[in-house]
Amino acid sequence: MSVPERKQRERADRERLIVATARDVAQQQGWDAVTIRRLAERIDYSQPVLYSHFRGKREIIRAVALDGAAEMATALRTATSTAGGPRARVTALAHAYLDFAARNPPVYDAMFQLDAGLAFAHENTPQPLRDAFAALLESLGELAGDGVHPAPFAEVCWAALHGLATLTRARRLPPQDTERRIELLADRLAMI
Amino acid sequence: MSVPERKQRERADRERLIVATARDVAQQQGWDAVTIRRLAERIDYSQPVLYSHFRGKREIIRAVALDGAAEMATALRTATSTAGGPRARVTALAHAYLDFAARNPPVYDAMFQLDAGLAFAHENTPQPLRDAFAALLESLGELAGDGVHPAPFAEVCWAALHGLATLTRARRLPPQDTERRIELLADRLAMI
DNA sequence: CTCGCTTGTCTAGCGCTGCTAGGATCTAGG
DNA sequence: CCTAGATCCTAGCAGCGCTAGACAAGCGAG
DSSP, X not given: OOHHHHHHHHHHHHHHHHHHHHHHHHXXXXXXXXXXXXXXXXXXXXXXXXHHHOSSHHHHHHHHHHHHXXXXXXXXXHHHHTOOSHHHHHHHHHHHHHHHHHHOHHHHHHHHTSXXXXXXXXXXXXXXXXXXXXXXXXXXXXXXXXXXXXXHHHHHHHHHHHHHHHHHHTTSSOGGGHHHHHHHHHHHHTOO | XXXXXXXXXXXXXXXXXXXXXXXXXXXXXXXXXXXXXXXXXXXXXXXHHHHHHOSSHHHHHHHHHHHHHHHHHHHHHHHHHTOOSHHHHHHXXXXXXXXXXXXXXXXXXXXXXXXXXXXXXXXXXXXXXXXXXXXXHXXXXXXXXXXXXXXXXXXXXXHHHHHHHHHHHTTSSOGGGHHHHHHXXXXXXXXX
16 A cells, blocks of 8 residues: 555544544534534644644534434435335334434534535535435325425425424423324325 | 612613614624624623623523514414414414514524523423414414314424424525425315 | 712633644655 | 655634623712
8 A cells, every 4th residue: 555545544534533523522512512622632633633624613513414414314214114104104204313313413403403504405415415315205205195296295294304303302392292293294294 | 760760770771782782693693693792892881791681692592582482473473363264374374484484593593493491381481482382373273173182283383384494594495495385284284 | 978888880811712823743755 | 864845733813601809880877
């Protein structure tokens, strides 16, 4: 292996380490605790090293969001693939979605709430995000019914799931009725 | 008027000025630009004066949220009161809700996104928030249908509206199809 | 009217943040 | 071994939330 190749690989490793550390700190103490200084101390480098990888905190959040999108896409696909009919698929999808949001709040925020310079359904939407949304569309679009455009339909379903996820976590909705809400959503939106 | 009364009134005036200034700055430049220092400079007082009114930034956000909740409640009631049937009422409500969110992003964030120590459906939920949610329930609950609990139903509707509002503003959903999404939501959720 | 006290306000400061300039150090190639 | 360049760190700026302690204004008592 040539020397520049090794250097490049080490650099990529360190970049992954930064992103993983950021995600870890965010998971433990929230995004506010993710400071460049703290990350630098955690990985035993000085601050300017981090700035040589990422332009700022926004770009780190962005990197975490892209990682999370890939994870979520596989989680959704796994959940729907093992379900029987369309009705079971949509509830499985809803459970998987809300479960991911509940288990990884900072990652979910990075993907959908924080300002990480991310735009969806746009020409320069990064691939992992496109893929995660595709995973949603796959299961939801098939339930749109005759004469209903699958895309806006899936968007509304997604919005409902997103609303349930964020309002529950922000303690704007009591968490105990989640199951009933999912069933209700499936009944109405995904009526077969 | 007695002297302590006058002092108390002046103090209340100043408190309203602080909240109004915070809302103004947030509307113009976002919540990140709302710093105690900046607010103090804007109202020509020093920082400790602000801390004599509010324990910190959280409490200021909270005050803005409560103001906004009262505003939203009247906006929703106005919109639904002038609509004819249930179907017209739910679309009017959806439009009013999304309109409020689009016109007052920082206020909406203070109410539903930011950590302002606010909890809904809780014993110590402040009155304006209870009232805003009551305004939502009024119009949405009547569409639940037979054998469906109105409260969870209204919560799901609310979650869908919240999802549309936040995802659109965060540029996760393209804004141009909003009208179609509202119609779709009304068709499915509020089918009569 | 004057004195002491409460109440209100400000100045100054601590520790933290994101971010950057410029110097030190280490490495690879000649 | 010696030099050029890449790499990294020390040190610093401006701004943040928040607070301690100094200071002034206004009140009631004598």
